[in-house]
Amino acid sequence: MPIMKPLYPPQQLRFLLALHARKELSSDHLHHLQAMKKGADGEIRWTTLLSELPDDIPILYDLNLEINQSIIQLDALCILQNKIVIFEIKNFSGNYTLVGDQWLSPSKKEMKSPLIQIKRNEPLIHQFLKRYQLPIPFEYHLIFVNPKFILYGAKPNESIIFPGQIPQYLDSLKKQTISPTLLHTKIIETLLNNHKNKLNMLVKPEYHYEELAKGVFCSKCCGRMERLSKKRFKCKKCSHSGFVNDIILNNIKDYSILFPERKIKTLDMYEWIGKQVSTAIIHRILQKNAKRLGNGRATYYELINSYF
Ligand SMILES: [Zn+2]
Structure with missing residues (x-):
């Protein structure tokens, strides 16, 4: 029962690329485009790694779920026998630093902790599973896929998987076997039925047909x-x-x-x-x-x- 939602470049990225080809973008939009491209490259890297998993493990990519009027974006998700594993993928590269809970970028600028998104989404996912009567626990991991990523000052944190830990983690996933049940089918159907394909664009520069x-x-x-x-x-x-x-x-x-x-x-x-x-x-x-x-x-x- 390997149902895969194929990975397409996020809608916003696709939109900005289509526009970038035909019109000069402002530096802000260009910066946004580059950040999105890097993120998408990271997702592709993780997809390639997950493709080594046994065929019968269902994997879903790029889900946008609406829960209680909030949209949450899940980069990738595997359904194992007795749990769901959700992945938030980051393609950061360079030397980052953690001081307490504060993350510092390679240029030592304060930045939003990538763990915040997970903390925000977790209760929403609990609500989603409860509402659709899907009695299954989930794990939520933040995966750093870029081998050039370093986080100084990091303490062991079971939600984070660092580049060096990926091979071992994948090995543990590869050992999983799954005998499909009705619950698995229901989970996949519910996720896909609630997936919003068209997200509202976050960034929309002005343009006209004639100028492109x-x-x-x-x-x-x-x-x-x-x-x-x-x-x-x-x-x-x-x-x-x-x-x-x-x-x-x-x-x-x-x-x-x-x-x-x-x-x-x-x-x-x-x-x-x-x-x-x-x-x-x-x-x-x-x-x-x-x-x-x-x-x-x-x-x-x-x-x-x-x-x-
Ligand atoms: Zn080209």
């Missing part, structure tokens, strides 16, 4: 891409390459993230991607990946996969 650069842009580095061959596009900046269909679809998704209120039409998409492929190709991609609505000149599309 048109063309095909790279999802890795936001650079411009050019046609390499009949079937492939290649990024001029980072050399990332991909199939025409995937790259164009990705650029259409960017459009729908940046302009959720606009309809997706073939000719508009032709303009959006800077006329880099023919309308026939765009039409084919939309037919395959989107729901066709309306008729004739008013035909428009809705992307089938709501995840981005």
Whole structure:
């Protein structure tokens, strides 16, 4: 019963990347984007490590649960036989210091303790499990995935897993076996049913369609891409390459993230991607990946996969 909610870049990050490719961001927004990117890299690192677990252990990623009008974000979660294990993933690198409860960044600036989020979420998760009658305990861990992270002055704390402790911790998880029960199924269903896919954007810079650069842009580095061959596009900046269909679809998704209120039409998409492929190709991609609505000149599309 390995049900996995696939990992997609957080909505806010995806949004800022789509915009960054096409418009110059203010330094504040750029800073925010970089911090989010680093966080997402950490999540990907942890996903790769968890993929070594036995196939029958259900893992869920990036859940946004609404509990008592608060939204809590859970980076990753494993369901074991008799407990749930929740992971808050941090990709900090450098030398941090702990003085009492106060965390200091590598530049010795006071910062918010990453443990605060766990302390805030714990009672909410208890409420959630109680409300949906899911009698199972949970552990909540703060995982530092970056091998370059050091925390001076740290005392043993069972909620924190430091980079050097990860291999041993994973070994203990790999030894777990699970025989699925109705409770497990109910837990997974309840979590997924309460997952809010579309979060309100925390940061939303101003922009207009007209001012955004048109063309095909790279999802890795936001650079411009050019046609390499009949079937492939290649990024001029980072050399990332991909199939025409995937790259164009990705650029259409960017459009729908940046302009959720606009309809997706073939000719508009032709303009959006800077006329880099023919309308026939765009039409084919939309037919395959989107729901066709309306008729004739008013035909428009809705992307089938709501995840981005
Ligand atoms: Zn690139």
